[in-house]
Amino acid sequence: MKAFDYVRPTSLEQACAALADPSGSAVALAGGTDVLVQMRASGLRPSTVVSLRDVPGLSFIRADEDGGVTIGAVTPLGEIEHSPVLKERFAAVAQAAAWVGSAQVRNRATVGGNLCNAAPSADTAGPLLALDATAILEGPQGRRRVPLTEFFTGTYRTARAADEVLVEIEIPEEMGQFGSAYWKHTRRKAMELPLIGIAVALRMSQDRSQIQDARVALTVAAPTPIRAYLAEDFLKGKPLADEVLREAGRIASSTDCCTIRTSLRCEAWYREEMVQVFVPRMAKRAAERIKLP
Amino acid sequence: MKKVSVSFVLNGDPVTAEVPVTWSLLKTLREHFELTGAKEGCGVGECGCCTVIVDGDAVNSCLYPVPEIEGRSVVTVEGIAEKDGTLHPLQKAFLENNAVQCGFCTSGMIMSAKALLDKHPDPPEEDIRTGLSGNFCRCTGYVQIIEAVQMAAKAKP
Numbered sequence: 001m002k003a004f005d006y007v008r009p010t011s012l013e014q015a016c017a018a019l020a021d022p023s024g025s026a027v028a029l030a031g032g033t034d035v036l037v038q039m040r041a042s043g044l045r046p047s048t049v050v051s052l053r054d055v056p057g058l059s060f061i062r063a064d065e066d067g068g069v070t071i072g073a074v075t076p077l078g079e080i081e082h083s084p085v086l087k088e089r090f091a092a093v094a095q096a097a098a099w100v101g102s103a104q105v106r107n108r109a110t111v112g113g114n115l116c117n118a119a120p121s122a123d124t125a126g127p128l129l130a131l132d133a134t135a136i137l138e139g140p141q142g143r144r145r146v147p148l149t150e151f152f153t154g155t156y157r158t159a160r161a162a163d164e165v166l167v168e169i170e171i172p173e174e175m176g177q178f179g180s181a182y183w184k185h186t187r188r189k190a191m192e193l194p195l196i197g198i199a200v201a202l203r204m205s206q207d208r209s210q211i212q213d214a215r216v217a218l219t220v221a222a223p224t225p226i227r228a229y230l231a232e233d234f235l236k237g238k239p240l241a242d243e244v245l246r247e248a249g250r251i252a253s254s255t256d257c258c259t260i261r262t263s264l265r266c267e268a269w270y271r272e273e274m275v276q277v278f279v280p281r282m283a284k285r286a287a288e289r290i291k292l293p
Numbered sequence: 294m295k296k297v298s299v300s301f302v303l304n305g306d307p308v309t310a311e312v313p314v315t316w317s318l319l320k321t322l323r324e325h326f327e328l329t330g331a332k333e334g335c336g337v338g339e340c341g342c343c344t345v346i347v348d349g350d351a352v353n354s355c356l357y358p359v360p361e362i363e364g365r366s367v368v369t370v371e372g373i374a375e376k377d378g379t380l381h382p383l384q385k386a387f388l389e390n391n392a393v394q395c396g397f398c399t400s401g402m403i404m405s406a407k408a409l410l411d412k413h414p415d416p417p418e419e420d421i422r423t424g425l426s427g428n429f430c431r432c433t434g435y436v437q438i439i440e441a442v443q444m445a446a447k448a449k450p
Contacts, residue, residue, distance in 0.1 A: 001315040003295050006360045029358065036317070036356045037337045053361055078350070102427020103405065105338055107350040108357070190426035191339060 001039055008051040012165060016139050018050040020163035026050055028165060030074050031108035033101065034117040058112075058167060061085060067176025073112025073166040077124070078103070080111055090171055091289055092127035092180035092199055099123055099184045102191055112166045115151065118158045118224065119193075125152070125225035126199035127182045129217035131175045139164035152224035178203045178213070179289030181282040185274050195266040196220050196274045200282035204240065204290055211235045211244075211287075216252055216279060221260045221271060228252040231279065240287050245280035252279050297360045303328075304372025310359075318362050319343045319354035322369060330370035330400040334429070341428030344401035345369045351408035353427075370400035373407060383407055383445040392441035394432035402428045406442045415446045 009015040019026045027046035029035050038044035052058060058074035063085040071080065071093075080086060080097035087094045100106055100114070100123050114124045115135065125148070133148045137160055146159050148169075153159055160166055180201040186192040197219030203212045214235035216228040231252035238244045251257060253275035260275070262268040294313040301308060303326065310325045322328045322345070334340035336355050343355040346368040373381040383403050386392070393399050402425060409416060409424035416424070421442050430438060 003313075003315060005295070006297060006314050006358070008360070008363075029361075032356050032358060032361070033338055033353075036358065041337055049358065051358075051361060101338065102341060103408070103424055104341060104344055104351045104353045104427045107352050190423065 002045050004046050005048040006051065007048060008054050010054045010056070012055055012138050012167065015050055015052060015055050015165050016163050018048060019165070020140065021048050023047045024162065026162070028052060028116070030110040030113040030116075031076065033105050033109040034113060034119075052165065055165075058165075059110075063089070064173060066173035068173040069171045071111055071169045071171075073115075073168060074110045075112075076107055077109045077111060077114070078106040080124075081106060088291075089176055090127065090131055090180055092130065092182040092201070092286070093124065093171075096123040096127045096182045096184070096197075096199075111169060115148075115169070116158055116160060116166055118152050118154075118156050120155055120223055120225065121193045121197065121220045122225060123182075123184060123194065123197065123219070126197045126217045126219045127180055127201075128169060128171070129225055129227055130182075130199040130201040130215040131171045131178070131180055132215065134170045134172070135159075135166055136168040136170060137161075137164045138167045143167075145170075149227055155223045175201065177290070178215070179286040179291075181285035181289065183278045183282050185278065193265065194220050196260075196271045196278075197225075198275060198278040198282050200279060200286045202235075202240075202283055202286040202290065204287055208240075208287075210237055210239050211283075212237075214248075214283070216248070218252065218258070218275065220263075220266075221275065222258045223261070226258055228257040228279075230256050235283070240283065242280065245283050246276070248283065249276040249279035252276075299359055299363050301362045301364060302366040304368055312359055314360060316359045317355050318345070318347075318357035318359050318367070321359045321362075322354060322367075328369050328371050331404075332397055332400065334397065339427075339429070340398070341401040341405060341425075342398055344404040344428065346404055346408050349408070349411065351405045351427075368404075368407075370403055373403070381407070382448045383410070383442070386441040386445035386448060387438070390437050390441040390444055392434065392437040394430070394434045398428055398430045398432075402430065402438055406445070410442070410446055418443065 026048040077097040332342040334342035
């Protein structure tokens with residue numbers, strides 16, 4: 001491995017300054033489970049490794065009083081997996097974290113790292129997209145809020161500038177009325193990347209006769225995690241019935257939403273079929289999880 | 294090569310090492326401290342042969358940059374038996390239940406199992422399987438390994 005400078009700032013200001021390294025190849029280190037692999041196996045050669053370990057206030061799960069939840073970017077996935085408030089309010093997020101890698105990986109890997117690495121298969125991206133999460137970035141110019149729908153700009157690319165740190169991920173209060181579910185479709189039960197990932201969040205009318213609002217997110221389908229807006233629009237105002245959900249799955253898997261890709265791991269036709277299977281299943285599971293007032 | 298000085302607690306003893314900044318915790322354990330229980334299998338966090346416990350959590354030491362270990366407490370398989378040589382209940386159970394074939398994965402298996410049992414003294418089989426899912430045994434002797442962990446859980450006082 002090529003030599004690098006290692007710095008461990010103790011404030012966000014110092015971290016941003018270190019990331020602004022003029023040679024342009026400083027890398028932020030959170031849990032290291034992607035960065036180290038990339039340094040070892042895929043040619044990442046940073047001049048400086050900027051450790052976020054000692055930057056205070058980046059690892060927490062805060063239950064906002066109004067029903068939302070804010071997650072510090074450097075919170076390990078293992079904490080998210082076991083978080084009572086996330087399991088209760090946004091079960092899909094806890095489930096996605098639990099399905100990443102192994103216990104060893106989840107003890108180190110962070111939610112911010114998962115999002116900033118921006119793999120098409122990022123497990124936490126699906127549920128967080130479906131829950132209308134916002135990424136909060138801090139840089140030399142101060143804080144800015146980027147909706148997660150605008151955060152992924154390409155495969156392994158995000159809206160985060162080189163001298164910015166992702167500090168928090170915020171799930172808004174209104175999503176507290178939604179139920180959420182995530183399915184990571186894999187061949188093995190663990191240590192896998194998804195063949196396709198499907199996240200659904202739903203809000204039902206008071207009498208549960210119709211779907212008031214819906215969010216559908218797909219990972220792996222496209223070069224970035226995406227939302228299937230047309231499927232969401234279709235679901236609004238309709239009953240939670242098999243034929244409705246089947247049609248939503250068909251729309252989500254159709255080229256109207258995105259041209260689902262073939263990759264080394266799986267061919268497009270199978271991914272399309274699994275979207276058709278799991279959009280309905282996750283919609284039902286999400287509806288079951290809606291908390292009754 | 295740029296070096297870094299790190300101080301941490303290793304198997305209960307405070308230690309300091311000056312090693313290249315590019316080294317992983319695994320390389321530091323094996324080459325500086327000559328603790329060769331943790332192994333390098335894949336080097337990318339998939340096989341679990343390098344598992345050690347840091348501040349109570351199992352981690353892949355191959356993916357742990359050594360400067361990050363400053364001030365932490367590390368337990369390796371060399372540190373779990375008692376000082377008089379009495380084996381840890383997990384080590385005894387692995388021996389008694391023939392849960393070791395070639396042995397390459399064993400220290401990682403034991404450290405993952407220890408991290409699990411330290412938090413959940415009598416986990417259901419499903420949790421043992423999940424807890425060990427990041428540890429590969431290429432001899433495929435999983436049945437005896439799971440049984441050994443159950444045996445150790447029962448043996449615990």
